[in-house]
Amino acid sequence: MAAKYDVVVVGAGNAGLSAAVKCVVEGKKTLLIDQHNLPGGCASSFRRGRFEFDPSVHEICDFGPDDNKGHVRLLMERNGVNVDWITVPECYRCISTYSDGTPMDVTMPCGREEYIAAMEKYVPGSRESMEKFFDLLLEIRAAKVYMNDGTPNDAKYMQKHFPNTLRSCGYDALKVMKALKIPQKAIDIIGVYWPYLGVPLDTINFFHFGNMIDMYVIRQAVIPHHTSHEISMTFMNRFYELGGEAWFNCRAEEFLFDGDRLCGVRTSLGDVECEQVLANINPDIIDARMIPKELVPERDKKLSAARGKKFSTKFCMIYMALNRSVEEMGFKDYCVFFAETADSRKEYEYMKSIDNDYNILISYNNLIPDFSPEGTCVISFTKLFSESDDWAKLTPEEYYKVKDKMIAKCIDDVKKNLGIDVTPYIEEVEVATPMTFARYLGTPDGTPYGFEVNEWDGIIARMMNIEADFTIKGLRHIGAGSFMADGYSSTWINGDLTAALACREMKEGGNK
């Protein structure tokens, strides 16, 4: 006889973990399965020699200090997930070229006043527009809370309380920042974070972009002390503590139906009956492979066609352990962006090539002195690719050569931009390509980001009508392919919210 659960959560990435914990907090009998042998998806770790590496984390936004707790912090506290967090004091240093062609080298602090003051220093005369910008972000934050509370949105209420949000958030970020009369150079500096959303400023919805800036700049960002695996295991411990069960190295092969009602999951470890499934799987993959053809909803087909398989950013990560301390090496910043240009549209175009020069350096020991053994340090590089099929064209023999080429680029980047030569000190080096992400995450072309959040399919448009995308009774998508798109914070919140919807439906006797 098949095992029986209230909820099966498929995919123990960030959204799956927060969803699973939410379900057991709500008292549901919950099974969490993952095709890999450990939880976390991107939020994980791996070991090489005497080092442990974080595969993906840069900064976790929306955490917040004691007196201004962000959604991520509230979510963790509410669900009893207590991680040893380290606060990130600076947003970033960015070495690039302004849109007007002049060289950029800026270091931006966290905190509204500090950020505005630094901006005034780099771009004199920007203060007034920056004040307006942050005022607007404050209102957007309140609007988001209102819109996310799970009840229908009242237009009149919103017009009264969030007029500026309504006025700005139908537009892309570039248009709104120009309307606020922010000088172009300041827009370039604010825009440094754009790749975290996968689309340039002329495409990303202002609500989405502004909210991200609010979460990074105003709300403190944090990182885990002992890699993202620590976070994922803290979720897991809480999940087990509340009676949850987890099967790893277990693949969800197909969803089982009773008529058009979802009633279970066929897994590589056996069939499971359940009332609700929370699927941390790209919706296209579910429809193409996991449900009977005749049950694929018309709307899913149309949505998929409208999206046209336009998946968001692909990553290549280069991880290095150096046998010198961070002081000996001379790394001064935790996070440095190296971009060819601050013009996000141009950079997006460059990123179509495997040979683009965009790179983000993370130097963990600057924030966490004991991140690696004494006298050593760990750094990582993040290279991004948009709409690129260069990776898919490689042959196996070329593959390792391209990995080496990526390492060489990183070595050159720190030499050229920071005057630091890491070559003699590399004790361990590893490269994760889009293929590596595809291997461990199973996402389309290895993107951790889901579908592109373009002009018509941004998170705000998705969030205004959340249930419309859940076309199959008893099945809800979570994770980067769902309504809040990519990012640690977004996927945790998305998993938690969606699990709450599923639990509420069960309470109301839904899906019976």
Add this chain to the structure above:
Amino acid sequence: MSLNFKVGLIGLLDMLKFANLAKDREKIIAAAPAEEIKADYPVNNFAKAMHPDFQQFVIDGIIDHKAAGAKTFVLKRADGKPASYFRAGQYISLKLPIGDSFVTRPYSISSSPKWALDGKVCVTVRANPGGFAADWMLDNFKAGDEVKGSEGLGSFYYQKYRDADHVIALAGGSGITPFLSMAYAIRDGIEDFKLTILFGSRTEESILFRKELDDIAAQTDKVKVVHVLSDESKDGFENGFITADLIKKYAGDEPYSVFICGPEAMYRFVDKEVEKLGLDKKFVRQEFLGATKTVWEKPGYPQDKKDKVFKLTVKQGPDEYVCDCSANEPILVAIERAGIKAPSKCRSGDCGWCRSRVTSGEVFIPEETDGRRWADKQCGEIHPCTSFALSDITIIVPGEYY
């Protein structure tokens, strides 16, 4: 709050535009054609070819190295496709159904990565006393038999941005295999570094792959082989063991990396010699040892547990098994003896594929083979391949796909 700005020409239209975001999205979706959804992604296909759940091989040929007491099995992909490409020096994990058990064994690949393109990889298996799986393979494998294996695994390969341009390989017995693969790769133009192999054998007659190594050395000046005989004194050979002085003699003045692969007895001797060289950690790389066979000799082991037999409860998915677990063997071995198909690859505590959760009971994990993640150490996650029971144990193991 009025910020006194408008984005569009008429402020009121801005508001409408926002309110219509969801409606506009629905319009675009409604206007799209209802096409069948396909999920076929080139990057994922590439990843699957490099890292399949397993490779189904057929034994295509067997080379008997009689004097060395070893055989090389030529494995060919049963589906006619190329074998998963690998880096010279990597190992594959063979999946062996022996009796009622499913056991795995890691073997360094002894062939050139180039052969993988033709669907072939070679592993060389040497008889060893008490070597349960090795003896089984040597006695039973014949041409045409089917065998499952993983893709190439592990980090024991040359990485030009990490290692010195010159690698001194210290090989003992069948520990030559990863270096043979590296030598082939250099000859075939796949790798580019200088490789000097100091190869310890007992007698001239027992040297594994002597002809192959000599042939490669004759074809490329990047590969040099020095035979070190422990049980014979002969002209044209180094005699005795691989010492620090011997390494220095062949290293020259340029920086070098030392790569080590051989039996446990060799590590015990060679590690001390390598230490004398005073090299940075980054220049010394060692292939896995496997789990200790004498855990009771490890520092901190509670002596009263030796020879005890405990009850092991194994949960895997919806299933539960109960079996005996000897204190003297890794928990993984008890799981395998019970006929449970549990995951494992390196069997040395490093790769983490067997990672499992202990929900009750106590284990002993020798420090030198404790390759766990930091958080796993805090949370009761263990690598059963190098963990030993100190009490009755309940453990949740992951599934396995082969």
